[in-house]
Amino acid sequence: MPPEGRCAASTILNGMAPRPVLAPTPFWRGVLHFDSAKVVPWIALRNAAGVALPLAVGVAAGHATGGLIAATGALNVAFSDGSDPYLHRARRMLSASLFCGVAVLAGGLCGPHHALTVLLAAACAFAAGMMVAVGTAATDIANVTLVTLVVYSAQTMTAEQAASSGMSALGGGLLQTILSLALWPFRRYAPVRRALADLYLELARSTGSSPKVMEAPPASAQATQAHTTLEGLGRDHSIEAERYLALLSQAERIRLAILTLVRLRVRIGRDPHTEQETAILGRSLETAGRLLAAIGESLLERASISEGVDQLRALSEALRRPAGAENLAGMLRDARRQLDALAGQLASAWDLAAHTTTAGSMQFERRERAQPRALRIGATLEILRANLNLRSAVFRHALRLSACVGVGEILAHTVGWRRTYWMPMTSAIVLRPDFTTTFSRGVLRVVGTLIGLGLATALFHGLAPAGGFEVALIALFTFLLRCFGPANYGIFAVNLSALIVLLFAVTGVAPGPVIAARGLNTFAGGMLALAAYQVWPTWERSLVPEALARMLDAYRNYFQTVRDAYSNPGQSFAAELDRARQACRLARSNAEASVARLATEPGVTARPIAEVNAVLANAHRFIHAVMSLEAGLARGRPVPAREEFRTFANHVDLTLYYLAAALRGGKISAEDLPDLREDHYALVHAGDPHVERYRLSNVEADRIVNSLNTLAGEIVGRTLRSGE
Structure with a gap:
């Protein structure tokens, strides 16, 4: 294709031109970047209280181990805390508490059986990898659950001990949830x-x-x-x-x-x-x-x-x-x-x-729940089902994570080192869908762990903390972890390492062997994660345009199927609609994962990321309108399709084709695109507007026109900038 033929794609993807992948300056700038917007002292304060309270009670009552388990449950659930509305936060933290308790129970039960431990850890790692398709919150909960399972599967427990430990972890998580909901009611957005x-x-x-x-x-x-x-x-x-x-x-x-x-x-x-x-x-x-x-x-x-x-x-x-x-x-x-x-x-x-209002959000959720499960925007099971194949970037990440954790568990049971569960645990924490994040987290994890262990060594040699002083230090490091850790992963690793040594010390475990074992196994686990990604790497800057184009292709095919169902009211298109809908979910998951990976690669500026996210947002609005049209097939009485609808649908089809071609480098101008607004005007003035299907298609067609016109402005040309 001649150079001028790539103008449309280069407009929206400006800033993504290939450059040295490991260019040191931008990469290390990202590694060392401190995001002050993520410093949240009020959340860190309540999280520190949630960890310190059960630990202090356990130490005072002479049951330090039980207090430690409850404190770790509170710490794990703290990573699901946030400043979003109460209802969303409560659901997320309660889910995290439940999964944490189950992970402790399952780990304690399968710990004595090495083969079962490897299989369970690998299966949990695969599930955690698949959660990338669902969203950040689900991924965070799944990763914490995986780490908890790996840690507690290394402990030898009876069934009664496993059950009581699971309940203690659940109790700690619920305490953290109560503190989050009782204090500091902030709104995330x-x-x-x-x-x-x-x-x-x-x-x-x-x-x-x-x-x-x-x-x-x-x-x-x-x-x-x-x-x-x-x-x-x-x-x-x-x-x-x-x-x-x-x-x-x-x-x-x-x-x-x-x-x-x-x-x-x-x-x-x-x-x-x-x-x-x-x-x-x-x-x-x-x-x-x-x-x-x-x-x-x-x-x-x-x-x-x-x-x-x-x-x-x-x-x-x-x-x-x-x-x-x-x-x-x-x-x-x-x-x-x-x-x-x-x-x-x-x-x-x-x-x-x-x-976006509280009442409007609740109304939207009620309307979503009234839809058939397959037609819900956030249908988790449908999204996961769509991603269960090798064409899915999420599926490939899940396989990579599962294999890495499984190999880590096998090595942990064969090398003969102390506290080897830190090896698969570190691999699970470090390995991410993209190479850049995996590499930067690996570097920061290893370096941060060594610094944190050095800090812990200095504390024990210089202060010799004991009893209540240890609990106070644990509260302090939890605060630092949750306050400044989100701003830089290195700070997170430093404070987490020191915190873990202190938690062990509370139960009477000597810090010296813990420090040495953690350093060795963290290094081995980090190297294992880097090796796993080196075997099967993915670079995103060359893949994002095609991922977006494939998403529009899938949306186009889905819209064609909905159009055919309206144009042929006497036929059933249920199977075709289900396949097309699944293809849309897979394509969108791949596009979102690709954009997320692109954002972490060195040499990519904020501007193209913002533009690509605008494409995703408006494409989401388009597909929501098409799904509403499909839902109308089951509600309204079948009526003959208007000729104006056929014209409108054909022009929508053509617009999607042109937009996908532009993303692939085709030379497309605004004059090439059909006038969808005129088509919509003709559609609205054709047929009886009181007929339910006509009325529904008129409303959703307006949303389709608006979303596609916005997409055209984002993809074919940046209309706002040209207007200035």
């Missing part, structure tokens, strides 16, 4: 909501002002701040995070549409015979300003969104009947198209903002 609210409120104010040529475009500062704030959502692919990313994309498009409409109103108003058209544009901007202000207030939860879509449609209809001014036909046509687009964009932003 509060800064994101504030930044987006400021942007929408500033856009609302810009609708009433005239453009100034010598000044920056309206809301420039707010748009920049919103982009900066939302960069923290780069690896968060939850439905909530993608709503906020989609709101940012809509704000960018709305900003450009308002700027264009304001300028067109000024230009059209210079003609004395265009009073009616100028008045229509003025009312349109005024109404748009009110809607934007309502969206901004909703994001701040100072007001609720209840109506407005009908007003948007009325604005579009009003401008479709202009009077006179033949010499301005071109500008009026441009104004009508911009207003059509603005109506769709505002409707989309309106819907997204409504679901």
